[in-house]
Amino acid sequence: MNTTIDLNLIVRQLRIVSGLILLTYAALHLLNHSVGLISLNAADSVRVYFHALWRNPIGNFLLYGSLIVHIILAFYTIFSKSSYKITKIEWLQLIFPLIALWWLAQHIFAGFTLNKIYGVEESYDLLTSIGLLDQESPSPWIPSIPAYIYNAATFGIMTLFIWGHGVIGLHRHLRFKSVFYNTNFNIFLFIYWIVPIAAVLGYFASLKEKSLLGYIYNLETQGNLFYEAFLKIPQESHGVLFPVIYMIDTFYPFIFLGIVLIVILNLVRVNLFGKIIVQYPEGKDIKIPKGVSVLEASRIAGIPHVSVCGGKGRCTTCRVKIISGLDNVNEPNAHEASIIKRLGFENDVRLACQLKPTKNISVLPLLNPETKEIKARTPVGLSGKEKETVVVFIDLREFTKLSEKKLPYDVVYILNKYYSVCGEIIENNKGRLDKFIGDGIMAIFDGAQSSSENSKNSIKAAKLISKAIKDLNNQMKIDFAEELRFGIGIHKGNTIVGMMGYGETVTETVVGDNVNIASRLEELNKKYKTELVVSKDVLEAAKINSKQFTSEKIKIRGRSGELEIFSLENASKLSI
Numbered sequence: 001m002n003t004t005i006d007l008n009l010i011v012r013q014l015r016i017v018s019g020l021i022l023l024t025y026a027a028l029h030l031l032n033h034s035v036g037l038i039s040l041n042a043a044d045s046v047r048v049y050f051h052a053l054w055r056n057p058i059g060n061f062l063l064y065g066s067l068i069v070h071i072i073l074a075f076y077t078i079f080s081k082s083s084y085k086i087t088k089i090e091w092l093q094l095i096f097p098l099i100a101l102w103w104l105a106q107h108i109f110a111g112f113t114l115n116k117i118y119g120v121e122e123s124y125d126l127l128t129s130i131g132l133l134d135q136e137s138p139s140p141w142i143p144s145i146p147a148y149i150y151n152a153a154t155f156g157i158m159t160l161f162i163w164g165h166g167v168i169g170l171h172r173h174l175r176f177k178s179v180f181y182n183t184n185f186n187i188f189l190f191i192y193w194i195v196p197i198a199a200v201l202g203y204f205a206s207l208k209e210k211s212l213l214g215y216i217y218n219l220e221t222q223g224n225l226f227y228e229a230f231l232k233i234p235q236e237s238h239g240v241l242f243p244v245i246y247m248i249d250t251f252y253p254f255i256f257l258g259i260v261l262i263v264i265l266n267l268v269r270v271n272l273f274g275k276i277i278v279q280y281p282e283g284k285d286i287k288i289p290k291g292v293s294v295l296e297a298s299r300i301a302g303i304p305h306v307s308v309c310g311g312k313g314r315c316t317t318c319r320v321k322i323i324s325g326l327d328n329v330n331e332p333n334a335h336e337a338s339i340i341k342r343l344g345f346e347n348d349v350r351l352a353c354q355l356k357p358t359k360n361i362s363v364l365p366l367l368n369p370e371t372k373e374i375k376a377r378t379p380v381g382l383s384g385k386e387k388e389t390v391v392v393f394i395d396l397r398e399f400t401k402l403s404e405k406k407l408p409y410d411v412v413y414i415l416n417k418y419y420s421v422c423g424e425i426i427e428n429n430k431g432r433l434d435k436f437i438g439d440g441i442m443a444i445f446d447g448a449q450s451s452s453e454n455s456k457n458s459i460k461a462a463k464l465i466s467k468a469i470k471d472l473n474n475q476m477k478i479d480f481a482e483e484l485r486f487g488i489g490i491h492k493g494n495t496i497v498g499m500m501g502y503g504e505t506v507t508e509t510v511v512g513d514n515v516n517i518a519s520r521l522e523e524l525n526k527k528y529k530t531e532l533v534v535s536k537d538v539l540e541a542a543k544i545n546s547k548q549f550t551s552e553k554i555k556i557r558g559r560s561g562e563l564e565i566f567s568l569e570n571a572s573k574l575s576i
């Protein structure tokens with residue numbers, strides 16, 4: 001399969017970079033507003049540093065460049081969409097900036113004109129004075145309210161919408177990319193809320209302080225402090241500033257309607273002239289516009305289709321087999337191609353979220369859950385997330401042979417004893433049983449706060465399991481003339497965590513390369529004749545002396561470089 005330059009990928013990267021720069025600017029700007037909670041003077045003192053940071057050639061280039069790129073790409077994305085079958089949160093992310101732009105455009109234009117053309121320093125002192133001028137509403141849309149109420153209200157809406165747009169984008173980006181983000185999500189959530197709230201409160205506190213100062217000034221001098229501050233704006237700027245702001249305020253709603261109209265026309269065009277058919281098993285034919293992904297086609301038609309990462313191309317659970325029309329699909333982008341290569345997919349297996357047919361095709365989703373049931377019981381479960389996890393595999397050695405010699409009743413008894421011994425130790429050490437696979441157990445250790453603690457808990461559990469099975473063997477020798485032998489493999493790393501399964505058997509579990517590696521380490525116990533094989537990452541995180549282990553570097557299929565592993569013959573003797 002050839003790979004091609006993926007324009008959408010480039011657009012996405014540019015949008016992320018420009019968005020991060022703008023969000024950084026917005027965060028600092030809002031934090032500066034929040035200093036108004038201390039005093040106007042304090043806010044103005046901080047503003048000097050804020051302006052020094054952004055009002056230089058590099059700052060200007062980054063800020064205005066990002067703003068232009070971000071707006072152009074946003075319109076490109078909006079107008080090039082062939083389907084608006086998107087989630088509610090995506091709708092909010094789309095609508096928020098379109099509404100906020102109404103006042104943001106005025107804000108940017110006024111700031112740019114005053115500072116860059118007329119050299120006026122936009123201090124909080126000046127801005128609050130203008131905000132409190134006793135004027136009629138500057139908006140022709142709401143003429144009956146005073147200007148200061150209109151300005152304060154639009155400032156609040158603009159702040160919340162722009163910030164909301166930014167943090168939704170950041171969240172959607174980081175939740176599948178960063179383990180740090182997911183493990184510290186509550187801290188991020190706190191920042192997401194506190195920054196705009198503090199900014200709005202800071203702005204109102206500044207207005208209140210200024211209003212008090214204006215009142216005292218008026219009592220002492222009979223003058224108007226606000227109007228005198230207003231006079232600092234050069235007369236010659238009025239002819240540019242106020243008509244343009246008035247025009248933006250008056251005509252932006254029509255621009256907004258124009259955008260909506262273009263979107264509707266675009267949808268009509270693709271729906272009338274660009275339809276193709278995606279055929280699903282059992283003869284379900286779904287008509288979709290060209291350019292829509294197969295995953296979107298499934299959503300449009302309400303066909304259950306697993307998509308643990310939400311269509312980000314990171315989990316592979318949406319994969320489909322192309323039954324016919326292999327020539328009618330886009331080439332995989334670099335990211336999808338690398339996944340296909342790494343996992344050794346056949347030519348006709350593709351990720352539905354990345355697959356955009358240009359002509360009719362027929363597909364077979366390879367994982368096909370009872371989505372309705374999963375959704376009913378776990379409303380957020382299907383979304384999945386990326387998380388660093390410590391994974392433990394335990395397996396009994398030659399249990400098949402042992403079970404052939406025993407009565408079924410004895411086999412069930414022995415297995416249940418082994419499950420309960422391991423299960424209790426795992427749970428007592430902040431781990432959780434993920435699944436039983438025959439005589440194997442998969443467990444996840446994520447109950448402690450840090451990766452270091454989870455790693456240590458997993459090794460401690462391995463030691464205790466080894467001891468407990470040896471104790472169990474004393475009884476087994478008497479009752480069954482047999483002993484249980486076992487192997488444990490432990491590894492940690494990024495995994496996809498989500499609700500997975502079918503029908504009634506839907507549980508939260510983890511998938512990914514690192515789970516396979518843990519399983520592989522468990523198998524290595526057979527080769528080394530050991531009880532425990534653990535990866536260097538886990539041992540280092542747990543801060544356990546590695547000298548008691550035998551180490552080796554091994555190659556793992558699908559992973560570049562070698563993996564250093566540590567094995568131990570008798571895990572019960574481990575010193576922790």
Ligand code: FES
Pocket residue numbers: 306307308309310311312313314315316317318319351352353354
């Ligand atoms: S939904 Fe995760 S890769 Fe497609």
